[in-house]
Amino acid sequence: MNELVFFINNVVIAGSVTGSIYAIGAIGVTLIFSIMRFAHFAHADMMTFGAFMVLLLTTLFPAAGASIGVPTALIMLPLAMVLTAALAVGIDKAFYKPLRAHGVKPIVLVIGSLGVTLMLQGLIRLFSGTGGQSLYVDDRKEIFRLALPFEGVRAPIVITEPQLYLFVITLVAVVALHIFLNRSRLGKAMRAMSDNPELAQASGINTNTIVAVTWVIAGGLAAIAGTLLSLDVTFKPDLSFFLLLPIFAAAIVGGVGHPYGAIAGGFVVGFAETLAVFNWNVLLRPFRDSLPAWLELPSNLAFVGTEYKIVVPFFILVAILVWRPTGLFKGKVI
Amino acid sequence: MSLATSPTPLLEARDVHGGYGSMNILNGVNMTLNANQVGVIVGPNGAGKSTMLKAVFGLLHVNQGEILLNGQPIHNLPPNKLVERGMGFVPQEKNVFPSLTVKENLEMGAYLKPQNVKRMLEQVYAFFPPLVEKRHQPAGELSGGQRQMVAMGRALMAEPSLLLLDEPTAGLSPLYMNEIFDRVKQINAAGVGILMVEQNAKQALAIADKGFVLAAGQNRFTDTGAALLADPDVAKSFLGG
Numbered sequence: 001m002n003e004l005v006f007f008i009n010n011v012v013i014a015g016s017v018t019g020s021i022y023a024i025g026a027i028g029v030t031l032i033f034s035i036m037r038f039a040h041f042a043h044a045d046m047m048t049f050g051a052f053m054v055l056l057l058t059t060l061f062p063a064a065g066a067s068i069g070v071p072t073a074l075i076m077l078p079l080a081m082v083l084t085a086a087l088a089v090g091i092d093k094a095f096y097k098p099l100r101a102h103g104v105k106p107i108v109l110v111i112g113s114l115g116v117t118l119m120l121q122g123l124i125r126l127f128s129g130t131g132g133q134s135l136y137v138d139d140r141k142e143i144f145r146l147a148l149p150f151e152g153v154r155a156p157i158v159i160t161e162p163q164l165y166l167f168v169i170t171l172v173a174v175v176a177l178h179i180f181l182n183r184s185r186l187g188k189a190m191r192a193m194s195d196n197p198e199l200a201q202a203s204g205i206n207t208n209t210i211v212a213v214t215w216v217i218a219g220g221l222a223a224i225a226g227t228l229l230s231l232d233v234t235f236k237p238d239l240s241f242f243l244l245l246p247i248f249a250a251a252i253v254g255g256v257g258h259p260y261g262a263i264a265g266g267f268v269v270g271f272a273e274t275l276a277v278f279n280w281n282v283l284l285r286p287f288r289d290s291l292p293a294w295l296e297l298p299s300n301l302a303f304v305g306t307e308y309k310i311v312v313p314f315f316i317l318v319a320i321l322v323w324r325p326t327g328l329f330k331g332k333v334i
Numbered sequence: 335m336s337l338a339t340s341p342t343p344l345l346e347a348r349d350v351h352g353g354y355g356s357m358n359i360l361n362g363v364n365m366t367l368n369a370n371q372v373g374v375i376v377g378p379n380g381a382g383k384s385t386m387l388k389a390v391f392g393l394l395h396v397n398q399g400e401i402l403l404n405g406q407p408i409h410n411l412p413p414n415k416l417v418e419r420g421m422g423f424v425p426q427e428k429n430v431f432p433s434l435t436v437k438e439n440l441e442m443g444a445y446l447k448p449q450n451v452k453r454m455l456e457q458v459y460a461f462f463p464p465l466v467e468k469r470h471q472p473a474g475e476l477s478g479g480q481r482q483m484v485a486m487g488r489a490l491m492a493e494p495s496l497l498l499l500d501e502p503t504a505g506l507s508p509l510y511m512n513e514i515f516d517r518v519k520q521i522n523a524a525g526v527g528i529l530m531v532e533q534n535a536k537q538a539l540a541i542a543d544k545g546f547v548l549a550a551g552q553n554r555f556t557d558t559g560a561a562l563l564a565d566p567d568v569a570k571s572f573l574g575g
Contacts (some may be wrong), residue, residue, distance in 0.1 A: 031397065173545070196428055199428060201414055202423045203443055203492075204414045
C-alpha cells in the first residue's frame with residue numbers, strides 16, 4: 001500500500017499539476033493559433049508577466065489575503081489577469097497588428113513573437129532580479145496530509161495548498177471557457193472566425209474585436225498558469241520560459257486550434273513526463289519474492305533520468321504525429 | 335408634363351474597374367438592379383463574373399468607377415459594413431462554418447441583429463425544412479445541397495435587401511439545382527433583391543429580370559432575362575447554341 005501512496009504522490013498528483021499548467025498554457029497557444037494562424041512564442045513570458053504582476057501586487061498589499069484566509073497571491077490573481085490581458089492586447093496593437101496589416105507570412109509573426117519574448121523576459125528580469133522569490137507572503141504553504149485508513153500504511157497522500165487551488169482554478173477555467181465558446185454570441189463568433197475568417201467577416205462579425213477578445217482570454221489564462229506555477233514552486237523570471245516547448249508540444253499533440261485538444265494534450269504530456277521519470281522499482285518491490293532469482297532489479301527503474309525529462313514531450317509529440325498527424329483531436333494542418 | 339423620376343435603383347454599378355493588385359480584371363462594368371429584381375451575371379470562364387460580385391461585396395479593390403447601394407456609394411467599404419447596410423453574400427466555396435452546428439451557422443448570420451435570431455431562425459427553418467432535423471449537426475457533415483441551404487439561410491438571417499449568390503448550384507445534382515432555383519425565386523418574391531452568378535445560364539436567365547452577359551471584364555449584352563434567351567447572338571456565343 002505504501003507503494004501505491006508513493007505512486008499517487010509522484011505520478012497522479014505530480015502529473016495532474018504539470019498537466020494542468022500545460023493545459024492552461026496550451027489553450028492560450030491554440031486559441032491564438034486558431035484565430036491568427038501563428039505560433040505565439042511569447043506566450044510563456046506572458047505567463048511570467050502575470051505571475052510577476054501577482055508578485056508586485058502581493059508585495060504592495062501583503063495583508064490583503066489574511067483577512068479572508070486565502071493566500072494574498074490568489075486575491076491579486078484577477079487583477080493580474082486583467083493587467084496581463086491588457087499587456088497582450090497592447091503587444092498585439094504595437095507589434096503583431098502592423099505586421100498583419102502588411103500581410104506578412106505567419107513565420108514573420110512567429111519571429112516577431114520571439115522578439116517579444118526576449119523583450120518581455122528582459123524587462124521582467126530588470127525589475128524582479130534573476131533569483132527566485134516566493135509568492136507567499138510568509139513563505140508558508142499549507143500542506144495537507146491524507147492518511148489512508150489501511151493497516152500498515154505509513155506514508156500519507158501529500159497535497160499542498162497551491163496544488164489544490166491549481167486543480168480548482170483549472171477546472172473553473174476550463175468549464176468557463178467551454179460555456180463561453182458554446183453558449184455566448186462572442187464565443188460562437190470566435191469559433192466561426194477560426195473555421196472561416198472570410199465568411200465570418202461576410203456575416204458582419206468584426207474580426208478586430210474577435211482578435212482582441214482572443215488576446216484577452218489568452219492573456220488571462222497565461223496569468224493563471226504563470227501564477228499557479230509560481231505558487232507551486234517559486235517565482236523566477238525564466239520559470240515559465242522553460243515550459244514553452246512542452247506547452248507547444250501539448251497544443252500540437254491535442255490538435256492545433258482545438259481548445260479541448262489542448263486540454264487533453266496538456267495532460268497527456270504532463271503525465272507522460274511524470275511517468276517517464278517515475279522509479280518503477282518502487283511498484284515492483286512488493287513482488288520481489290515472486291520474481292525469478294536471477295532477475296535483479298536495479299535500484300532505479302525509471303524510463304529516463306530526471307535530467308532528460310524535457311525530452312519526453314517531444315517523444316510523445318513525434319509518436320502522436322506519426323500515428324495521427326492532426327493530433328488527438330482533429331486540429332488544423334500547420 | 336412632369337418628368338417621372340425613376341426610383342433610386344437598389345444597386346447601381348457605373349464603369350467599375352478593379353482587380354487584384356494592379357492587374358484589372360473588370361474593365362468597366364455597368365449594372366442597374368431595382369428593388370425586388372433578380373439579376374443574373376453570365377458569361378464565359380474568366381469574364382469576371384465572380385470578380386464583379388466580389389467587387390460589389392467589398393472583397394476586391396475598385397480602382398475606378400463607383401458602386402451605389404440605394405444611391406449611397408459603397409465601393410471599397412469592408413464587407414462587415416455592407417452587411418450592416420443590408421447586403422448578404424453567399425460565396426461559392428467555403429460558404430459554411432464546418433465545425434459549427436447548422437443552428438450556430440444560422441445564428442452567425444444574424445450576428446449584428448441578435449434580437450432577431452429567434453424569429454429569423456423560425457423563418458429560415460420554414461424555408462429550408464431539411465435543416466430542422468440537422469440543426470444540431472456540424473455543417474461540415476452535410477451534403478452539398480444541404481450545405482448550400484445553410485449558406486443561403488445564414489445570409490438570409492440578417493434580413494438583407496440585396497442577396498449576392500456566387501454560383502449557388504455549382505456541383506449540385508439536377509434535383510437540388512431545381513430546388514435552389516425555386517428557393518431563389520421564393521426569396522425574391524419575399525422582397526429581397528438578388529444578384530447571382532450562374533454557370534447554368536439558361537435556367538438562371540429564365541428567372542432573371544435583368545441579365546448581364548460579361549466578357550473580358552466588360553458588359554457584352556444587358557437586357558431582361560427573357561430577351562437575352564431569345565437573342566440568337568447571345569445564344570450562339572454564350573449559351574452553347
